[in-house]
Amino acid sequence: MMSSVSTFLAATTACSIGLVAGGQGAAPIKALLITGHNNHNWKYTSRVHAETLEATGRFEVTITDEPASALADAAVLSTYQVFILDYNDLHAPKRWGESADRNFEAAVKAGTGVVAIHSANNALKGWAEYERMLGLMWRDGTGHGQYHAFDVTWTDPDHPITKGMPPITRHKDELYHNLVNSQNAEYRLLAKAFSDRATGGTGKDEPMGFTLSYGKGRVFATPLGHVWENAIESKGTVCATQFRTFIARGAEWAATGEVTLGPAWKDVRRHNTLTQAEKTEGWSLLFDGTNATGLRGYRKQAMPEKGWVIADGELRVAAKGGGGDLATVEEYGDFEFSCEWKAAPGANSGIMYRCDEKLDYPWLTGPEMQVLDDAGHPDGKKPQTRAGTLYDIMPCAADVARPAGEWNHARVVAQGTRLQHFLNGIKVVDIDTTSDAYKEAWKKSKWPSMPTYGTTASGRICLQDHGDDVAFRNIKVRRLN
Numbered sequence: 157m158m159s160s161v162s163t164f165l166a167a168t169t170a171c172s173i174g175l176v177a178g179g180q181g182a183a184p185i186k187a188l189l190i191t192g193h194n195n196h197n198w199k200y201t202s203r204v205h206a207e208t209l210e211a212t213g214r215f216e217v218t219i220t221d222e223p224a225s226a227l228a229d230a231a232v233l234s235t236y237q238v239f240i241l242d243y244n245d246l247h248a249p250k251r252w253g254e255s256a257d258r259n260f261e262a263a264v265k266a267g268t269g270v271v272a273i274h275s276a277n278n279a280l281k282g283w284a285e286y287e288r289m290l291g292l293m294w295r296d297g298t299g300h301g302q303y304h305a306f307d308v309t310w311t312d313p314d315h316p317i318t319k320g321m322p323p324i325t326r327h328k329d330e331l332y333h334n335l336v337n338s339q340n341a342e343y344r345l346l347a348k349a350f351s352d353r354a355t356g357g358t359g360k361d362e363p364m365g366f367t368l369s370y371g372k373g374r375v376f377a378t379p380l381g382h383v384w385e386n387a388i389e390s391k392g393t394v395c396a397t398q399f400r401t402f403i404a405r406g407a408e409w410a411a412t413g414e415v416t417l418g419p420a421w422k423d424v425r426r427h428n429t430l431t432q433a434e435k436t437e438g439w440s441l442l443f444d445g446t447n448a449t450g451l452r453g454y455r456k457q458a459m460p461e462k463g464w465v466i467a468d469g470e471l472r473v474a475a476k477g478g479g480g481d482l483a484t485v486e487e488y489g490d491f492e493f494s495c496e497w498k499a500a501p502g503a504n505s506g507i508m509y510r511c512d513e514k515l516d517y518p519w520l521t522g523p524e525m526q527v528l529d530d531a532g533h534p535d536g537k538k539p540q541t542r543a544g545t546l547y548d549i550m551p552c553a554a555d556v557a558r559p560a561g562e563w564n565h566a567r568v569v570a571q572g573t574r575l576q577h578f579l580n581g582i583k584v585v586d587i588d589t590t591s592d593a594y595k596e597a598w599k600k601s602k603w604p605s606m607p608t609y610g611t612t613a614s615g616r617i618c619l620q621d622h623g624d625d626v627a628f629r630n631i632k633v634r635r636l637n
Contacts, residue, residue: 265371269410301356
């Protein structure tokens with residue numbers, strides 16, 4: 157499957173192109189992010205990497221979860237300036253297919269750049285051209301110690317990628333050691349880290365970033381960027397500003413041969429707006445960054461006088477502010493709702509929908525997409541109550557929630573009895589409330605004791621005040637009927 161990252165980003169933000177040092181007015185760099193299989197949490201990391209690039213305003217990213225088919229079309233590949241590799245073939249076919257392999261090699265030889273992240277260097281053992289392209293590979297004898305914090309220092313501070321960029325300090329990650337140069341490729345070392353024996357390392361410096369040439373193609377590779385599935389503590393690795401800076405600057409160099417991005421990654425997109433395409437599709441903006449004109453207090457005529465704060469383009473519920481839940485001014489039956497949310501450590505909230513204001517609380521009728529800091533809240537320990545779930549009924553199909561302090565992209569689609577939740581670009585819940593699977597899960601939940609729950613076909617969409625610090629932005633909705 158190939159999809160533009162804008163498929164999920166455009167539902168939440170309008171991208172601002174060219175707002176980078178030296179890149180004013182420049183056309184976006186077209187990048188193809190190759191993923192779809194990895195022994196690491198690729199559904200999480202691939203979408204974070206894509207957003208890392210697009211948020212700079214310098215890139216337009218397309219994601220493929222099916223590289224064998226996506227790379228088989230040479231004409232399409234020729235439109236990209238850089239490939240981002242977040243792929244590992246462990247327990248998968250060892251090659252993408254003859255035409256895909258050939259087209260990939262040819263595109264890079266002709267000048268398409270490559271960025272290889274973390275376990276991409278584990279992949280495709282025995283494919284000599286891939287190994288020559290990436291240089292240092294995870295092969296027999298390679299390993300790593302404990303996941304821990306360490307410093308990355310520049311060995312080549314004058315390279316365009318590293319020039320002016322502060323060293324990476326106290327970065328939590330895996331530190332690969334004894335990478336193998338199986339094809340004797342020539343590479344230029346940019347960065348290193350000391351692999352301490354105390355953490356299971358080698359007692360020597362190990363390469364953490366380097367560049368190569370493959371034909372006319374420029375290649376940037378780093379073994380940094382480890383995130384295991386269902387390992388909440390590792391999720392911050394790829395969200396760290398220093399790591400994101402390294403990846404974005406490396407990708408720009410691989411694509412163009414120069415770096416215009418600044419020494420610290422930042423999100424330059426415009427938020428709380430609608431694109432022209434969204435307007436055409438019938439989206440309505442509920443919060444424009446200054447006024448929440450599409451929202452009001454639950455069972456109230458206006459926004460609460462306390463508890464909810466609008467500042468810096470965010471609609472924030474203050475911890476213990478006592479404002480109560482918010483509700484949409486209008487009611488919705490079949491709809492698509494989208495927003496971004498950011499939870500403070502340990503925070504809890506929710507997006508409830510089809511809520512009947514005749515009852516005292518939204519949760520008495522409305523199903524809920526959970527909003528949560530999984531690592532810091534007790535609900536994060538139960539599969540049915542983690543972020544993105546259909547609260548206390550259906551768990552998430554993928555582990556893609558981001559850590560406290562990071563923005564998450566949420567989307568709810570309700571059509572008749574079918575409910576779908578999307579979190580950070582991945583469908584995590586898809587259930588028909590008339591199905592046996594739903595009925596069995598419902599019986600085991602708290603809801604059988606509340607006979608009004610899930611009985612409404614339309615109602616308000618609500619943002620929950622659970623007494624914790626949670627921020628929202630890019631809040632929008634459209635009717636589907």
